[in-house]
Amino acid sequence: MKNEGSKKASENEKLKDLERNREISKDQFLTTNQGVKINDDQNSLKAGDRGASLLEDFILREKITHFDHERIPERIVHARGSAAHGYFQVYESMEKYTKAGFLQDPSKKTPVFTRFSTVAGFRGSTDLARDVRGFSVKFYTEEGNYDLVGNNIPVFFIQDAIKFPDLIHAVKPEPHNEIPQAASAHDTFWDFISLMPESAHMIMWAMSDRAIPRSLRMMEGFGVHTFRFVNKDGKGTFVKFHWKPLLGTHGVTWDEAQKISGNDSDFHRRDLWDAIESGQFPEWELGVQLIPEEDEHKYDFDILDATKLVPEELVPVKKIGKMVLNRNPDNFFAETEQVAFHPGHIVPGIDFSNDPLLQGRLFSYTDTQLKRLGGPNFHEIPINRPIAPMHNNQRDGHMRQEINKGQTSYQPNSLRGGCPFQAKIAEGGFDSYPEKIDAKKVRERSESFKDHFSQATLFYNSQTEVEQQHIINAFSFELGKVGETEVQERMLGLLNEVNKDLAKEVASNLGIKVPKKKEQLNHGVPADYDPERYEPTKSNPSIEKDPALSMMHNGFGNIATRQVAFLCADGVDDNSVNDMKKALEKEGAMVNIVGPNSTEVKTAGGKSLKVDAAFRTTASVVFDAFYVPSGEKAHKALKKIPKAIHFLNEGYKHCKPIAVAQENGLLEETYFWKDLDKKNLEEDGVIVGEGKSSEFVKAIGKHRFWKREEKDSIPA
Ligand code: HDD
Structure with a gap:
């Protein structure tokens, strides 16, 4: 079966919407951007056939100028990505928990555009890098765009967005020589991680085979943060999002990953493309873990801490719908490159939590699009515009497409009869969840965020022996590429807190010893704070193993x-x-x-x-x-x-x-x-x-x- 595109366009509101921008040039003359037919696209205009080219040659000038401006800045993270169109359909109404329109009616298909990515590598880097994978879904709902911008790992390296630039500076190629590409196996990354005990949990996942997936179609996805569902009565429920692939979750071996990178660095991109072209549409079920507000403080971890997951053993995942990706993009740049995701794109019925990592993200994503896509009208780019009607008083800016008619561009107005109107909540107007906050303004980290190791240990203990061995091998490879023994030793100190055998095995592979002296673990403390206050703790976790954390128990x-x-x-x-x-x-x-x-x-x-x-x-x-x-x-x-x-x-x-x-x-x-x-x-x-x-x-x-x-x- 060929790309479903045009055939299915009539069934998918977003594809129908994109149709007005599609261009195929079939049976058409070659023209300039001004529509002037071109007679000779092979030769520039010259003074004589050996003569100098003439400045007057508007055809040459236009062609070269446009070419000179083809590149835009790549994403600072997640630059390498592949995407596809599809739809999402809920299994049953979720009205008990959320009023979000796209989660009510099982007969309704909501168009989606989903982009997968690696994090550290540049746009042309290999697909098979050991790395976290981005998993972003844009739902074009009738109430506006909703973006679920997650990863294939359910936790994150850091707890507070203020550390994000540091994390990314550490993992990207080193600034003096821009080496290595798409790899965390280098000094600056491990230097940073070894000084940030809060990354202990995530680093266990990153060193597991989750970070070298067999296929983008065989990865789980996670919203990572705790979000909030809000129903029509205004009642909130905390929610964690999961994507479960119907093909199961599988990785490759590290030796294979490295060789695939040489043989076919587009391996994941090609695999996704080919599967869709051949009609084998990738599918994921959307799962939710629902946590009543009363249970917010019930666990031995804080649900606002993005370095923690909610074990499925404690709160089962309820499968609420399915996403099917059934159409490849027509144009990589127009769609996959220009799509702009944002965890702040939410719709009525879904809201944020106070997770400090999420709160920082809410700023970063619009800011980055302004730079990357060149101005405030990036929402008008075809792949980004909602299928929901869009009317407001925002005006002008670079590359404005919309021609706003009329005299007024302010609210309130009487000259245009008050249009566009504000919507009552009953009419679908968005209202933020009225969470009560009574607090002092402080730069602090909550005590409840201090346990950095229990879930790292839980993750390691939940793996099969083979998976544990792969983790040992990965740490040994990555730390083996680190030149500074001090960094290696500090990492072994952290691993020792996670699992003593793990630390011992890695140390033996590195040919050094696990340091005897327990040094201060958290070096990233504010200058005038008591380091003790920041020293990580370990709680008494209520479970020792969770099979859901092992890929080998999956699919x-x-x-x-x-x-x-x-x-x-x-x-x-x-x-x-x-x-x-x-x-x-x-x-x-x-x-x-x-x-x-x-x-x-x-x-x-x-x-x-x-x-x-x-x-x-x-x-x-x-x-x-x-x-x-x-x-x-x-x-x-x-x-x-x-x-x-x-x-x-x-x-x-x-x-x-x-x-x-x-x-x-x-x-x-x-x-x-x-x-x-x-x-x-x-x-x-x-x-x-x-x-x-x-x-x-x-x-x-x-x-x-x-x-x-x-x-x-x-x-x-
Ligand atoms: Fe981010 C892109 C996922 C933390 C700042 N992020 C980006 C993408 C994904 C994620 C999947 C690619 C979107 C696409 O396909 O275009 N990011 C996450 C997850 C995080 C996270 C799951 C933690 C739970 N990110 C995070 C923080 C910040 C950012 C804390 C900044 C404070 N992320 C960005 C960004 C990017 C981005 C710089 C780069 C390109 C873009 O946004 O559109 O704004």
């Missing part, structure tokens, strides 16, 4: 959209290819024929089998599983292609399922075959023999066979 079995490489050469058996293909495609997996050249292979039955990629143009790391169909002649040929053997070796190293329809010596060429327990091959995700499609489907559904990592004997 296995589904193989839809998994990319399977069929390693083929001339002489491949027809049935062996077709039967497996049919079985995999029935489950929604994608079959890719990989062959010696990029055109075709001849099957044993004399048919031509179209090749999707040649060994030389692709790599094992972009596939989820491997299948070698039978065919003696084909196997003989594959044995002579070192890259084909490398596919199997590397696939094995990355713990991916491998099926070989017929073993006649090909597997003997690999590093791993000789060490395998031939009686228990399937437990190790290696399936040998014809007609084993259901075993292979099951193996792909398991995602990875992590036990292989214990051997780590594959030098691929």
